[in-house]
Amino acid sequence: MDQGDVQTGQNLQKQISKIAALDDATDSDITFIANPLFESKLQTTGAGAVLVPASLQEKCPSHSVAIVVKSPYAAYAKLTALFEPTQAYHQTVNPNLSDSLIHPTAILGNNLQLGDNVRIGAYSQIGDNCVIADGVKIDAQVNIQPNVVIGEGSLIAPHVYIGHDCVLGKHVSLHSHASIGNDGFGFAPRGSTDEAGWQKIHQLGRVILGDYVSVGSHTCIDRGALNDTVIGNHVIIDNLVQIAHNVKIGAGTAIAACVGIAGSTEIGKRCMIGGASGFAGHIKICDDVTITGMTMVTKSIHQPGVYSSGMPVMPNSLWKRAYINFKQLGKPKS
Amino acid sequence: MDQGDVQTGQNLQKQISKIAALDDATDSDITFIANPLFESKLQTTGAGAVLVPASLQEKCPSHSVAIVVKSPYAAYAKLTALFEPTQAYHQTVNPNLSDSLIHPTAILGNNLQLGDNVRIGAYSQIGDNCVIADGVKIDAQVNIQPNVVIGEGSLIAPHVYIGHDCVLGKHVSLHSHASIGNDGFGFAPRGSTDEAGWQKIHQLGRVILGDYVSVGSHTCIDRGALNDTVIGNHVIIDNLVQIAHNVKIGAGTAIAACVGIAGSTEIGKRCMIGGASGFAGHIKICDDVTITGMTMVTKSIHQPGVYSSGMPVMPNSLWKRAYINFKQLGKPKS
Amino acid sequence: MDQGDVQTGQNLQKQISKIAALDDATDSDITFIANPLFESKLQTTGAGAVLVPASLQEKCPSHSVAIVVKSPYAAYAKLTALFEPTQAYHQTVNPNLSDSLIHPTAILGNNLQLGDNVRIGAYSQIGDNCVIADGVKIDAQVNIQPNVVIGEGSLIAPHVYIGHDCVLGKHVSLHSHASIGNDGFGFAPRGSTDEAGWQKIHQLGRVILGDYVSVGSHTCIDRGALNDTVIGNHVIIDNLVQIAHNVKIGAGTAIAACVGIAGSTEIGKRCMIGGASGFAGHIKICDDVTITGMTMVTKSIHQPGVYSSGMPVMPNSLWKRAYINFKQLGKPKS
Incomplete structure (x- = not known):
């Protein structure tokens, strides 16, 4: 939390062991209220401490320490780092490596530039000429092809693949099985017979990931055909997303799971892309666009705003009738 | 097959070498008839033996042994185990390991609890403090982070990732590249600039998989934010499915390929989820719901039954006209 | 380029260092014009050389070498091979292997048949009885189960899984994390309780891939239940595609990313399948069908042509009204 952001509410002292939701929290938990709709839950929470906005401080039960913050959700987000056990785990996975952060089974190419405190896990392979900056942590069974550049503080999970010549910014996070820099899907027909x-x-081309980019598990970002595929700073991408060759994504955009973006499409800054949406190729989406889940984006969008498509779920019997009527919509009017 | 389930039909003896479909089967094959619609195929099958319900026994050709069972499909399912070669293959992959089931290249953390007959394949890594019960088979190139618990008889295919602290029940099956326990997609905006x-x-949170859960290839099940993501007993999940943080799936539910389920959604017991369906976050689907393929589930469902959405395929020329009419549906009536 | 296909246009000599798009190209680049719509870009390109059809030769700027070809796009495709650095990279990844193409950490099963010039990367495992033909390149961290056959010149990227008994034709290309031959999603219900x-x-069954098949990153092709899953020659498949058990795909068909094809469906020859389309099981699509992106294919298609479904993106406010009207389409007419 930013300095000055926190004020203790009451003259209580609590030993906190974990973060919990408003309903679940007990006296050894800290909780938060992010949505004023949950005010009633605040009044009955058993939490030992609560992150609250000033407006709700009075509603905290007397047995809870009220910690007043500007944004309880942002404060909760920051607080999670204190309870994340992974750092400790990583240090103990290879307890014998006290004098080296590189697992002895890691295979290192020639002419590598490794920064300070670079960790490389078991059975990983790093190609020639890679540049790995300070504090990068590459977990086990990772495959990094030659000439890759990885910026400082980046985290590469197990089973990740990074193709040759790709460039990752600082503090990039790639989750397990992410594949960066496979070939784009480019083929020319040779003739009309099968x-x-x-x-x-x-x-x-290459894939260029900006600083603070997060890429989910099993997400594919293909290399460009001639130019590069470019993902801006602070772009966050969930699991099982397909980003085709020569796509460009603007800074700060968030992409939920199962989205597919076809080749050469450009998405602006600060967009919010709902899960399982699909984008045709060679279109442009301007800045500050929100696309709701499962939307079929077939053309460019030039105005910020919220866009949608898709049919809502209905009982199957209704849908069967609707199905017939949908087809009628396509018939010429008589 | 259950005892008492089987009655031999005729006084024939056959040497059976494999299972085959009704149309393909020859005298050295066993086949089955699961659907009465295929009665005519039964009468002309060349199979040496047929799994039939009592009602169809008389329709078997005289050259086939009729094996009468309550459910030929279930009997076929059980029979497949006899013809599955994988078990034999696994024993021969590492022929030199007669005195050990752990491949010498497997990297084992500290303080592991390994049951009897645990197998661990080449180049796999197991983190500290894991508990691996009797008969678990972990194939090659698997990555298991610290503090994971795996119940007896579970099968972990190559390239699987299991994040720290996750818990798998008994007889869980994870297919290749399954990723269990990656971080959920949780981020708080820091401000409005890109x-x-x-x-x-x-x-x-963790991921908790119940007993007899089957997880397909490339399927992602993310760890919970504060609480756990929980998959009930006997849940079967196909390939390339996304299950977000804090989702709960009830026992016996089946989920086909390419489904996406957003965060905190709860799906009941014995549901059947068709392929490529999508579920919004924070909704509840009650028990015994069937969702047909590619349905967009945007709200909670409170009644058992079959639900659908989506538009049927049509010739492109019709669709282009329908496309215009769909948009009209959204315009205010004049 | 085919012999006789190329005619130099002018009496210029250029040193070419890379391929670039018409707009980006400079004097040391070669470019191409595939679409007559870009004629104006041709006239202003800075490229040192241009691949052009005869009809546009006159429009080339005088500082560019015009190389006249029948199909500039096909010529560009062939030309890319000259600028692909991967071959060189692969030779230098393991510089110490001058007398062997098999990395010393690769684990080889018994009774393998390895052709000439087979390469196998670090930490890969090949099961017993596999047959790997001449010139096959298996990268690092690959898992190949027993009895697999791989045809000559095939390329297997890192983290690929190939299940037992699968057969790959000649010049097959599997991108990172492809999974071939996992179990199909076949289960029989044991009863009605959860x-x-x-x-x-x-x-x-097995998976059979024809010659020149290309399979994208994270694409799953499941083994058949009793018979095989069969992918014809020259089929090209993008990333994150699901191909279920017993699917058959005809020769020359192209499948874009995020497509799902349910079990036993057959797709003909020379089809073009748009991204994120879904196919129900047990249907047949005839030859020469084009399916546009995100189409829901619920039934067989018997006539060649272009087919579509899906609702176009619209502003959310319109969609909310349309949403209500869609439901009305399902209500019985009063």
């Missing part, structure tokens, strides 16, 4: 086949277009 | 970025909310 | 659970149907 045995003519496809001429592969080798993908000569 | 360089303000996002405050990561460390995900402090 | 603790009755599911009887696993062991999947006894």
Whole structure:
């Protein structure tokens, strides 16, 4: 929490062991109220301490320490770091490595530039000429191809793949099985027969990830065909997302799980993309656009705002009738 | 097959080498008829043996042994285990390990509790303090973080990731590249500029998988934010499914491929979820709900039954007209 | 480029260092014009050389070498191979392996048949009885189960899984984390209670990939239940695609990212399947069908042509009204 942000509410002292939700919290827990709608839950919480906005301080039960903050949700977010056990775990996974942070089974290419405090886990392989900045943590079984650059403080989870020549900014986080820099899906037809086949277009661009980018598990970001695929600073991407070659994503945009973005599409800054949405290729979405979940984005969007598509769930019997009527919508009017 | 379930039909003896479909089966194959609609195929099958319900026994050709069972489909399912070669393969992959089931390249953390007959494949890494029960088989190149508990008889395929502190029940099956316990997608906005970025909310909950859970290839089940993500007993999940933080799935539910379930949604028991369906966050689906494929589930469902949405495929020329009419549906009536 | 395909346009000589788009190209770049709509860009390009059709040769600026070809796009595709650095990278990753192409950490099963110039990367494991033909390149951290056959010249990227008994044709390309031959999603219900659970149907078929098949990152192709899952020659498949058990795909078909194809469905030859489309199980799509992105294919298609479904994106306020009207479509007419 920022200095000056916190005021203790009462003259109580509590030993806090974990963070818990308003309903679940007991005397050894700290909780938070992010939504004024939950005011009644605040009044009955068993929490030992509560992060509250000033406006709700009076509603805290007397047995709870009220900690007044500007944004309880942001304060909760920061607080989670104190209770995250992973750091401790990582130090003990390889207890024999006191004089080295590189696991002896890691395979290192030639001509690497490794910063201070770089960790590389078991059975990982790093290609030639990579530049790995200070404090980067590469977990086990990672594959990094040659000429990759990784900025300081980045975290690479197990089973990640990073293709050759890709560039990651500072404090990038790649979750397990993320694949960065596979070939884009580029083929030229060789003819019209089914045995003519496809001429592969080798993908000569890179993937560039900005600072503080977070990439979910199993998310694919393909390398560009000629130019690069570029993900701006502070872009956060959930699991199982497909980002095709030459896509550009503006700074601060958030992309939920199962989204697919076809080739060369550009998405602006500070957009919010709902889960399982799909984007056609070669379109442009301007800054500050929100797309709700499962929307089919077939054309460019030039005005900030909220956009949607898709049909709501209904009982199957209704849907079967609707199904017929949808088709009628496509028939020429007589 | 359950005892008493089977009655031999005729006085024939056959040597059976494999299971085959009604149309394909020859004299050395066993087949089954699960659907009375295929009665005509039964009469012409070349199979040496047929699993049939009593009602169809008379329709078997005279050259086939009729094996009468209550449910031919269930009997077929059980029979497949006899023809599954994997068990034999696993024993021969590492022929030199006669005195050990742990491959010498597996990296084991401190303070592990390993049951009897635990197998661990090549280049796998197990973190500190894990508890691995009897008969668990962990294949090669698996990554298990500290403090994980795995129940007896579970099977973990290659390239699986299991995050710290997750708990798997008995006889859980994780297919290749499954990722259990990555961080949920939790971030608090730090401000309104695109360089303000996002405050990561460390995900402090776990993933709990019940007994007999099956998880497909590339399926992601994220750890909870504060509480756990919980998958009930006998839940079966196909490939490329996204299950977000704090989701709860009731016992016996089946989830087909490419489904996405957003955070904190609860799905009841014995539900059947069709492929590529999507669920909004923070909704509740009651027990015994069937969702057909590609349905967009935006709100809670309180009554058992079959639910659907989505538009059927149509020729592109019709769809282009329908496309215009869909938009009209959204315009205020004049 | 085919012999006779190329004619130099002017009496210029250029040193070319890379391929670039029409707008970006400078004097040391070669570019191409694939679409006559870009004729104006051709006239202003700074490229040192341009691949052009004869019809546009006159429009090339005088400072560019015009290289006349039948199909500039196909010529560009072929040209990319000259600028692809991967081949060089692979040779230098393991500089100490001058007398062997098999990394010393690779684990090889018994009774392997390895062709000439087979490469196997670090920490990969190959099961017993596999047949790996000439020139196959298996990268690091790959898992190949027993009895797999891989045709000549195939490329297997890191973190790929290939299940037992699967067969890959010649020049197959599997991108990172592809999973071939996991179990299909086959279970028989054991009863109607949620603790009755599911009887696993062991999947006894294989996956057969034809020659020149390309499979994207994180794409899953499941093994058949009794028969095989079969992908024809020259089929190209993008990332994060689900192909269920017993699916058959005809030669030359292209499948974009995030598509899901349910069990036993057959897709014809030379089809073009748009991204995030979904196919119900047990249907047949004839040859030469194009499916646009996000289409819901619920039934068989018997005529070649272009097919679509899905609702276009609209402002959220319109969509909310449309949402209500969609439901009305399902209500019986009064």
